[in-house]
Amino acid sequence: MEGLQTLWESTALAHFEFGQIIMMAVGLLLLFLAIAKGFEPLLLLPIGFGAILANIPLAGFNDEGGLLYYIYHVGIETGVFPLLIFMGVGAMTDFSALIANPKMLLLGAAAQFGIFATLFGAILLNLIPGFDFSLQDASAIAIIGGADGPTAIFLASKLAPDLLGAIAVAAYSYMALVPIIQPPIMKALTTVDERKIKMEQLRVVSKKEKMIFPLAVLFLSAMLLPAAAPLVGMFCLGNLMKESGVVDRLSNTAQNELINIVTIFLGLAVGSKLSAEKFLTLETLGILGLGAIAFSIGTAAGVLMAKLMSKFSKQPINPLLGAAGVSAVPMAARVVNKVGLEANPHNFLLMHAMGPNVAGVLGSAVAAGILLALVG
Amino acid sequence: MEGLQTLWESTALAHFEFGQIIMMAVGLLLLFLAIAKGFEPLLLLPIGFGAILANIPLAGFNDEGGLLYYIYHVGIETGVFPLLIFMGVGAMTDFSALIANPKMLLLGAAAQFGIFATLFGAILLNLIPGFDFSLQDASAIAIIGGADGPTAIFLASKLAPDLLGAIAVAAYSYMALVPIIQPPIMKALTTVDERKIKMEQLRVVSKKEKMIFPLAVLFLSAMLLPAAAPLVGMFCLGNLMKESGVVDRLSNTAQNELINIVTIFLGLAVGSKLSAEKFLTLETLGILGLGAIAFSIGTAAGVLMAKLMSKFSKQPINPLLGAAGVSAVPMAARVVNKVGLEANPHNFLLMHAMGPNVAGVLGSAVAAGILLALVG
Amino acid sequence: MEGLQTLWESTALAHFEFGQIIMMAVGLLLLFLAIAKGFEPLLLLPIGFGAILANIPLAGFNDEGGLLYYIYHVGIETGVFPLLIFMGVGAMTDFSALIANPKMLLLGAAAQFGIFATLFGAILLNLIPGFDFSLQDASAIAIIGGADGPTAIFLASKLAPDLLGAIAVAAYSYMALVPIIQPPIMKALTTVDERKIKMEQLRVVSKKEKMIFPLAVLFLSAMLLPAAAPLVGMFCLGNLMKESGVVDRLSNTAQNELINIVTIFLGLAVGSKLSAEKFLTLETLGILGLGAIAFSIGTAAGVLMAKLMSKFSKQPINPLLGAAGVSAVPMAARVVNKVGLEANPHNFLLMHAMGPNVAGVLGSAVAAGILLALVG
Amino acid sequence: MNVSELLAEAGILMLVGMVVVFLFLSMLIVAIKLLTKFAEAYPDPIKPKRNEIKPISSSKTSPQVIAAITAAVKQYKARNK
Amino acid sequence: MNVSELLAEAGILMLVGMVVVFLFLSMLIVAIKLLTKFAEAYPDPIKPKRNEIKPISSSKTSPQVIAAITAAVKQYKARNK
Amino acid sequence: MNVSELLAEAGILMLVGMVVVFLFLSMLIVAIKLLTKFAEAYPDPIKPKRNEIKPISSSKTSPQVIAAITAAVKQYKARNK
Numbered sequence A, B, C: 001m002e003g004l005q006t007l008w009e010s011t012a013l014a015h016f017e018f019g020q021i022i023m024m025a026v027g028l029l030l031l032f033l034a035i036a037k038g039f040e041p042l043l044l045l046p047i048g049f050g051a052i053l054a055n056i057p058l059a060g061f062n063d064e065g066g067l068l069y070y071i072y073h074v075g076i077e078t079g080v081f082p083l084l085i086f087m088g089v090g091a092m093t094d095f096s097a098l099i100a101n102p103k104m105l106l107l108g109a110a111a112q113f114g115i116f117a118t119l120f121g122a123i124l125l126n127l128i129p130g131f132d133f134s135l136q137d138a139s140a141i142a143i144i145g146g147a148d149g150p151t152a153i154f155l156a157s158k159l160a161p162d163l164l165g166a167i168a169v170a171a172y173s174y175m176a177l178v179p180i181i182q183p184p185i186m187k188a189l190t191t192v193d194e195r196k197i198k199m200e201q202l203r204v205v206s207k208k209e210k211m212i213f214p215l216a217v218l219f220l221s222a223m224l225l226p227a228a229a230p231l232v233g234m235f236c237l238g239n240l241m242k243e244s245g246v247v248d249r250l251s252n253t254a255q256n257e258l259i260n261i262v263t264i265f266l267g268l269a270v271g272s273k274l275s276a277e278k279f280l281t282l283e284t285l286g287i288l289g290l291g292a293i294a295f296s297i298g299t300a301a302g303v304l305m306a307k308l309m310s311k312f313s314k315q316p317i318n319p320l321l322g323a324a325g326v327s328a329v330p331m332a333a334r335v336v337n338k339v340g341l342e343a344n345p346h347n348f349l350l351m352h353a354m355g356p357n358v359a360g361v362l363g364s365a366v367a368a369g370i371l372l373a374l375v376g
Numbered sequence D, E, F: 001m002n003v004s005e006l007l008a009e010a011g012i013l014m015l016v017g018m019v020v021v022f023l024f025l026s027m028l029i030v031a032i033k034l035l036t037k038f039a040e041a042y043p044d045p046i047k048p049k050r051n052e053i054k055p056i057s058s059s060k061t062s063p064q065v066i067a068a069i070t071a072a073v074k075q076y077k078a079r080n081k
């Protein structure tokens, strides 16, 4: 009988708490979004699966000695995994469009207003009873507006590890929702004629420019904002490996096997933070709400900036391009292209939108650096 | 002269112990089996090489600061390496045959009798003077009967790390010997007519079924046997990555580069446990003997279960299929096919045998979970 | 105002020290050499980039919790990264030319004189005020003469971690300079007629010989020089994986993805040791000077040995082959081929030079073992 | 524990173990059957299969192959004139 | 800190943050323009492009393809005699 | 240690080092010669080489290639009628 008692005690059924069941359902929902809806599956599938694993009673994934415990402490707490992902993303990024039209950087800058407005908003939420975000919490939440997964995870792991799960889930979910969130805002802020504006064709960028560019970015970051140097530096390393053309085997590994391995682990580790006591809170609802606002404000700020620039620019600028400044590469650029085509079926904006799109990545890394420097 | 003395002292010749020479010979034997005989070379080659390295006097591979010391502590003691291998194996496994004919799961269940009978046998060995297996030791040894390398290494690292080397070597050696061990047992327990039985063709399984299957397995394990959740969970993660079709780059990395890297390290680390004082013992002889018995009993139990099922089933069941229930994927299924072809040259059982074969993997992961829960 | 002060304090501009600026310039120089001049880009690009990152004030790459801090401690301090690189190099190395003409091992031995002469030279430098090399320091510097990157990094990390940056930079720089350093020495020590000597064609080497060879090397090292066993052992493991032909997937991973991943990390970690206080010293100038001498002496010793052997050998030996004994695979062998072609446009020495070339790798691993055993 | 106690424990483990294994895998049989019914009720959307009758399906090699053929056929004709 | 202090801090962060982001990316615009001028002054060396008119460019498949063609053409001729 | 002691040590290291390196690699020469004799005594089993004369060796491309050829030859014939 004692054996049977032990056996029953060793089933999860005897130990399930309600919160764990809910969180497993949340994990399943993430899997559903990833698989059936195609929401950022590379991250949301491992995150969802990690959430399920982490909430199995007695399985001990998150306990000292458990798999997710090790992965989290080795890769997230140290910041190593998001940085390696950033290196891989750098090795996949082509800055040609931005170098050919550097003014687009201003769109990537404007869209970061989504981050700082959300920071303000998160503090405002404290007026509602039940919310108690510190400045660190608010900053970590605000970075969702950067629309850049590894940046959000890196910053959250430094400023507000308890909110990491909710922030990462919000960041990736909204990135997947970009095609739904952005178009109404873009259309509301522009006229059909503005959306029809054709851009001049981009010049061809030389190999030398593409090779020196990451070094220039690194140099600026090293001088002005060293707190952003880990993110910016690893991104530039990846990009330099790609553009130099002399270390193709390293570049290929960085943007394939290495980033794949790290992505699996990163996703599982983020998922391990989706525990009931940390996720099933009022804060999470606040984070989800703020995230949507962040994306919307960032999109609007980008579009308005583009309209402003259009007034002072000799060459015409299609204001839709501003929406790509939130990053969410390459989704936002595709959305710009799609909305542009709706207004003018012969107007292909994709290549032009890649400029503000990659500018947005740099912009949110810079914003993350500022937050780390002033709040961290 | 002092220098020469130092030099002589720094050769291994001055320090070799007899046991180390024997263990290097054991390492060479494993290399020979791996290379010349084709015995599970992916594991036995690094294990054999690791055994040689670990037994070089003064080289310090196993000492704090030595390579194998680090690999063992980082990858085996934590359980991370076997779990990653299991994820990769999951990403390589196709459950179609099992989903098309789920009754085959009973064969995978029956074959686990090899495990529990061996556990009993290991305790019985204690009656012979010189043997003193604890319940933990006996459980770790018994899992050899599961015919699944990573499961055996995972369980042994938790229950009986001192026996890990012998257990892993026995597990992989007998898996390589499946084509020799199984056929006589299979033929002894079946008539020629039984072996000639043709199976109905398997239906085509939909993508949806294959995708939900790993989640169903995970769910059952989470509810009933959380101790098995690490093994089952990682296996199901790999399988879901494969079957979902939305994260092919992760799935490919899991079943290629990642599993290859981990296999090299896992093999070396297991080899590092082949030290004279732990391997050259009566216990090792006991383990090797019990391992052979475990495989034989598992095979027999599978075949007998298949005969029993055949009596109660409307569709005919070839009892040979039971032998595939020990897992040893895909070797045991091939053996079934071969023995079947001997009886009837037109009877291809390979696809049908894949069902019990993968069922055996699940079965021994479940058995490992039970042992962990009740003995660990 | 306080915020502005914090902001200014958080820029690097407020904190730059002169040494850091110089070291960032050194990093840029290494990048330039790697990219524009093609100097060993696989290592010098990450080393140069790592040097830049490590010298950004406030970025904290080298501080506890920083990326380079972790990479260095996990991979270099433990010796794991150079050993994994050695395994990968072993999996890329073909010993056929050496097995077909084993006398070439003597050339690989002679060229190691560069190491030990440099050791003597480093101690001699102590006579100049300002130099104060210990025997450990001198040994770590001397290994530059082995013309083998991972060996140099492995030894330096054990004997003189403070000099690691300078030693690694010198080793890789001179390896890239082999086509400039070697030819004048080779021509000075040989007559045109000697350089015209044609070698007998090499016999075909059987698979069995190639497979047993790494085991023989490991066996000798295990018996005579266990201190060299980590380097030699991992090299032989890689080579055995390749030549056995039964674990191709492991061998391919070892010589591609795994070595690429480790190379990125190794380079960054080495670069992190290029800090002003450790690099901008008189010692570094000494190390750079000694490195050039080491390569030159090694080359000369190899060539002279070849001339000596030629006198006692029945078959003619082209003395140029001796230069390949320094290793620097496959650069030195190519230099031999080129200088040989200058003397005789029909004399292709490349295959013959691969023998002493790979012998040089073994020779410097052995030399490293001796230094570890007697000085470590 | 002495051997007889251990044997008793081992016997219980054997019993409990086999029961749980069978229970677990039997429940999985049920789960698969439910799953199959579910899959039948909501079948995979039928995707229009790519037309595989087209002689040159691989766009990667085709220009090459066509160039090769053109060249070869010309050469062949020339030689066989 | 109470909410009003936090709001003040957040406001400052918003201001400082946007200023720095714009400053940083504006300086990058300048840097790119300088970079472009530099690249124009020292253009990439023009490498002789590989002649892509050559009908069989891929040396890897060509022997195979040619063998296949030879065989196929012969077969074809034989059948159509 | 003062410099002269260090120099003495370095000298010994040089001597011992070169002797050991030569010893080691010389023993390896002997080992290789033994190995070669062993390999001659027990040669690799001669595997039947795959027939490489077969014109279409790569099964992967062949159906494609053949389809392409068939199509191309037909087209060619049609055009040259």
Ligand code: NA
Pocket: A145, A146, A147, A148, A325, A326, A327, A328, A360, A361, A362, A363, A364, A365
């Ligand atoms: Na962004």
Ligand code: NA
Pocket: B145, B146, B147, B148, B325, B326, B327, B328, B360, B361, B362, B363, B364, B365
């Ligand atoms: Na099994």
Ligand code: NA
Pocket: C145, C146, C147, C148, C325, C326, C327, C328, C360, C361, C362, C363, C364, C365
């Ligand atoms: Na060398």
